[in-house]
Amino acid sequence: MTQPLPPHVEVAGLTKRFGSFTALDDVSIRFAPGCFHALLGENGAGKSTLVKCLMGYHQPDGGSVAVDGREIGIANPRTAHALGLGMVYQHFTLVPSMTVAENLYVGRDLLPQVIDWRSARAEIDAFMTRMPFRVPVDARAEELSAGEKQKVEILKQLFHGRRFLILDEPTSVLTPQEAEDMLGLLAGMAKTKALSVLLITHKMREVLAFADEVTVLRRGRQVTGGAVADFNAASLAESMVGATAFEATTKRDGARKGGEEVLEVVDLTADGDRGNRALAGVSLTVRAGEILGIAGVSGNGQRELVDVLCGQRHATGGVVAVDGEPYHARRGEMRDHRVGILPEEPMRNGCVRTMTVAENLGLHTFDRPPIARGGFWIDHHVLREKAKALIARFNIRTQGPDAPVTSLSGGNVQRLVLARELDRAPRLMIAANPCFGLDVAAVAAIHDELVAARNRGAAILLLSEDLDELLALSDRIAVMFGGRLVYETGIETADVGALGRHMAGDGAEAA
Amino acid sequence: MDAFGARTDGLAGRRRRPFLIRSAANAALAEAILIPIAAVGVAFVLFGLFLAVVGSPPLEVFSSIYRGAFGTWFSWQNTLVRAAPLMLVALCTTIPAQLGLVVIGGDGAVLLGGLMAALCGLVLAGAPAAVGLAVMAACAAVVGAGWIGLVGALRHYRGVNETISSLLFTYLAVSVFRHLVQGPLRDPETQNYPGTYPIDPAFAIGEIPSTNIHWGLAAGIVACIAIWIVIKRTPFGQAMRVVGGNPRAARIAGLPVGLLTVAACALGGAFAGLAGFFEVSAVIGRANSALYAHYGLSAVLVSFVARHNAAAVIPAAIAVGGIRAAGGLVQRAHGLPDATVMVFEGIVFLVVLWSASWYGRTPLSRMAADGK
Ligand SMILES: Nc1ncnc2c1ncn2[C@@H]1O[C@H](COP(=O)(O)OP(=O)(O)OP(=O)(O)O)[C@@H](O)[C@H]1O
Numbered sequence: 045m046t047q048p049l050p051p052h053v054e055v056a057g058l059t060k061r062f063g064s065f066t067a068l069d070d071v072s073i074r075f076a077p078g079c080f081h082a083l084l085g086e087n088g089a090g091k092s093t094l095v096k097c098l099m100g101y102h103q104p105d106g107g108s109v110a111v112d113g114r115e116i117g118i119a120n121p122r123t124a125h126a127l128g129l130g131m132v133y134q135h136f137t138l139v140p141s142m143t144v145a146e147n148l149y150v151g152r153d154l155l156p157q158v159i160d161w162r163s164a165r166a167e168i169d170a171f172m173t174r175m176p177f178r179v180p181v182d183a184r185a186e187e188l189s190a191g192e193k194q195k196v197e198i199l200k201q202l203f204h205g206r207r208f209l210i211l212d213e214p215t216s217v218l219t220p221q222e223a224e225d226m227l228g229l230l231a232g233m234a235k236t237k238a239l240s241v242l243l244i245t246h247k248m249r250e251v252l253a254f255a256d257e258v259t260v261l262r263r264g265r266q267v268t269g270g271a272v273a274d275f276n277a278a279s280l281a282e283s284m285v286g287a288t289a290f291e292a293t294t295k296r297d298g299a300r301k302g303g304e305e306v307l308e309v310v311d312l313t314a315d316g317d318r319g320n321r322a323l324a325g326v327s328l329t330v331r332a333g334e335i336l337g338i339a340g341v342s343g344n345g346q347r348e349l350v351d352v353l354c355g356q357r358h359a360t361g362g363v364v365a366v367d368g369e370p371y372h373a374r375r376g377e378m379r380d381h382r383v384g385i386l387p388e389e390p391m392r393n394g395c396v397r398t399m400t401v402a403e404n405l406g407l408h409t410f411d412r413p414p415i416a417r418g419g420f421w422i423d424h425h426v427l428r429e430k431a432k433a434l435i436a437r438f439n440i441r442t443q444g445p446d447a448p449v450t451s452l453s454g455g456n457v458q459r460l461v462l463a464r465e466l467d468r469a470p471r472l473m474i475a476a477n478p479c480f481g482l483d484v485a486a487v488a489a490i491h492d493e494l495v496a497a498r499n500r501g502a503a504i505l506l507l508s509e510d511l512d513e514l515l516a517l518s519d520r521i522a523v524m525f526g527g528r529l530v531y532e533t534g535i536e537t538a539d540v541g542a543l544g545r546h547m548a549g550d551g552a553e554a555a
Numbered sequence: 556m557d558a559f560g561a562r563t564d565g566l567a568g569r570r571r572r573p574f575l576i577r578s579a580a581n582a583a584l585a586e587a588i589l590i591p592i593a594a595v596g597v598a599f600v601l602f603g604l605f606l607a608v609v610g611s612p613p614l615e616v617f618s619s620i621y622r623g624a625f626g627t628w629f630s631w632q633n634t635l636v637r638a639a640p641l642m643l644v645a646l647c648t649t650i651p652a653q654l655g656l657v658v659i660g661g662d663g664a665v666l667l668g669g670l671m672a673a674l675c676g677l678v679l680a681g682a683p684a685a686v687g688l689a690v691m692a693a694c695a696a697v698v699g700a701g702w703i704g705l706v707g708a709l710r711h712y713r714g715v716n717e718t719i720s721s722l723l724f725t726y727l728a729v730s731v732f733r734h735l736v737q738g739p740l741r742d743p744e745t746q747n748y749p750g751t752y753p754i755d756p757a758f759a760i761g762e763i764p765s766t767n768i769h770w771g772l773a774a775g776i777v778a779c780i781a782i783w784i785v786i787k788r789t790p791f792g793q794a795m796r797v798v799g800g801n802p803r804a805a806r807i808a809g810l811p812v813g814l815l816t817v818a819a820c821a822l823g824g825a826f827a828g829l830a831g832f833f834e835v836s837a838v839i840g841r842a843n844s845a846l847y848a849h850y851g852l853s854a855v856l857v858s859f860v861a862r863h864n865a866a867a868v869i870p871a872a873i874a875v876g877g878i879r880a881a882g883g884l885v886q887r888a889h890g891l892p893d894a895t896v897m898v899f900e901g902i903v904f905l906v907v908l909w910s911a912s913w914y915g916r917t918p919l920s921r922m923a924a925d926g927k
Pocket residue numbers: 062065067085086087088089090091092093094441442443450451452453454455456481
């Protein structure tokens with residue numbers, strides 16, 4: 045059976061305002077069937093806003109969207125789906141307890157009252173034979189790795205006939221290898237005109253390797269665009285933020301041997317969400333003035349470790365001590381020991397959606413003077429002034445301290461949390477993938493901040509799936525696998541090959 | 556514009572947008588006021604249909620409800636007397652709701668608080684009125700606080716759903732109350748309405764001068780306003796709202812989630828217990844089954860109509876109190892059963908719950924968000 049071509053999508057003069065703020069200003073792009081188009085831009089440039097206009101989550105204030113030559117108003121995501129537009133999100137939308145087949149099927153906008161699973165299954169099998177990649181159709185979604193889940197998300201879109209795929213920062217939850225795999229597959233399918241891809245990413249490497257067209261947004265305006273072949277990493281960065289070099293400039297000053305122990309974890313155990321043993325006895329020490337990097341493929345206990353350290357999960361055994369005192373992540377302890385936490389998924393783990401930017405920035409300080417007068421009366425004026433200072437200092441792009449935190453772009457939420465945590469001048473900083481979703485300039489800025497904090501004598505525990513980041517920042521690197529730290533090395537002796545082998549779990553043979 | 560009518564702001568030539576949609580905050584405020592009103596309007600239409608079906612003229616019944624609730628000074632007083640306990644008991648839902656909990660068991664705290672107040676009144680007979688009243692009120696509040704505080708503790712430390720446990724706790728309270736009032740504590744002279752011995756008449760809390768409304772109304776209004784301020788302006792209130800907004804963020808901020816849960820439930824329960832005290836002291840004069848007047852469910856309605864905003868509980872309680880006050884007149888004037896107004900109350904409740912899904916989706920907020 046011959047497949048229909050992906051739709052021809054064209055936006056012209058697209059403009060979107062939020063109040064008096066223009067998030068998208070006169071953007072025009074043509075997406076030919078089978079294109080692989082990358083959308084680049086710093087945090088808050090308007091990328092997500094653009095695709096939300098395409099998907100019908102936002103109504104543009106000006107300009108038009110045309111699909112297959114017909115100008116069309118996309119009132120809601122259903123209309124977009126009917127036109128063949130589909131979106132894959134950064135977080136997963138699969139139902140964990142259902143099988144892949146069930147997940148594929150129930151993604152429909154209009155489910156029949158009674159599902160005939162037999163014919164549904166036949167339909168799915170026929171569909172899978174046409175796909176260039178396989179996933180275990182009968183496995184439950186929760187059993188899949190992140191890369192497989194992301195593939196199922198894509199399959200789900202294709203299964204429902206959506207041939208214009210929008211991916212908003214899809215690879216941050218994947219390992220580099222999984223990301224390459226997935227983008228390679230998509231690029232292959234785009235070549236055969238099986239689908240069109242619109243990819244939002246902050247990773248220049250992905251754009252240069254897989255995309256054939258690129259558009260760069262800056263503060264809502266389209267600053268440049270064209271065939272990827274005409275650009276290189278430097279010229280793209282230049283047009284995104286107006287500078288070419290993004291090197292963290294702060295260097296680690298001297299090795300700090302023998303600083304006092306700030307964080308000490310002994311034999312920590314904890315259960316995962318499904319009652320599995322996620323932490324199987326983790327012991328580590330972080331000293332003042334050093335960065336301990338934890339490498340590992342996601343899902344090996346890193347999340348649970350951070351959860352326990354920030355009080356979001358109970359330990360089933362073991363001891364955590366800060367500055368030699370037992371530590372239970374209570375408010376007073378966090379304040380006295382000046383513990384800063386940069387969780388992953390900062391909106392889910394560290395922000396209150398129903399509150400304003402100022403209230404979220406004041407999460408650690410609202411119950412103390414000067415914000416709380418006498419400790420029992422919140423002075424909203426002070427709260428706002430403090431927030432304004434942080435917004436300016438950390439360059440958070442927002443309409444102001446009173447804006448709802450949900451109006452911030454993904455990267456700016458990350459900055460907000462960073463600002464809040466660094467504001468307490470942490471002596472112990474726990475950072476989990478602090479650069480997910482950040483643009484190149486912001487990544488450099490965060491690396492600078494972390495190293496500067498270390499140089500001032502802070503102890504930093506840095507969990508990251510990005511080995512380059514760990515190698516650039518850490519004094520020591522440990523590898524987490526199967527809920528344990530299985531390998532540790534000083535930065536001088538760190539070797540990508542050895543780290544990789546331990547991350548993959550064959551440390552025993554390698555050693 | 557300045558005094559000469561010239562535009563002095565930077566917006567020359569650009570029309571100011573209407574206040575209601577000038578900002579998302581304005582639109583949210585407008586919705587918070589308009590949607591409850593609209594919901595009650597829809598409920599009126601549905602209730603009208605119901606009346607038409609049972610063969611009563613809707614408009615005349617509506618007018619009776621109005622007269623029975625707010626038509627005369629007499630009916631106003633009747634309404635306000637019923638609104639007083641509703642305000643206090645509604646806080647038992649409103650305060651835990653800040654943490655995202657749905658507590659519907661205020662009745663239990665009313666009963667046990669009232670019983671405790673009556674016991675204190677009996678024990679202290681002969682003591683100075685001020686002392687007696689203070690002890691009665693304090694003990695009622697403590698019992699209510701303990702009762703609902705237990706619901707909060709079960710929720711936090713044992714993961715028991717607070718809605719269900721507070722409901723079951725109410726049944727438990729009813730049984731305990733019945734057992735004591737019909738058994739060990741019974742005044743043998745109470746025949747059809749078993750109850751405790753009457754408390755010392757000196758312990759009857761008085762009425763607001765030149766009205767027939769007891770001081771419970773003042774207490775209810777003061778309590779609502781005080782709690783509104785606590786929630787909006789104090790670290791305790793802010794902490795509760797953080798927990799309600801995102802428990803994970805609350806934990807990362809080191810907030811004592813368990814303590815806050817128990818404290819919020821206990822505080823709510825204290826007000827419900829206090830409502831029991833006022834009913835015993837000001838209205839009944841002893842503890843008997845009249846205390847079991849299903850305040851709890853109406854009070855839950857009040858809190859939901861007020862969208863768990865403590866200040867809005869005051870008008871919501873007056874409105875619901877009015878519906879209840881009108882029951883007698885509706886019965887007499889139209890030959891309808893007493894329960895008719897409860898049907899209305901039920902319809903209001905359903906529509907109000909439904910209307911929770913209207914927020915942020917009205918044309919107002921869309922226009923505000925789109926900046927048109
Ligand atoms: N609902 C909203 N209300 C008000 N402002 C908004 C809203 N949504 C987005 N914005 C603003 O529009 C701008 C663009 O946001 P958008 O989410 O499109 O950025 P982005 O390019 O996706 O950034 P990131 O890389 O950080 O995800 C931001 O400054 C953001 O604050």
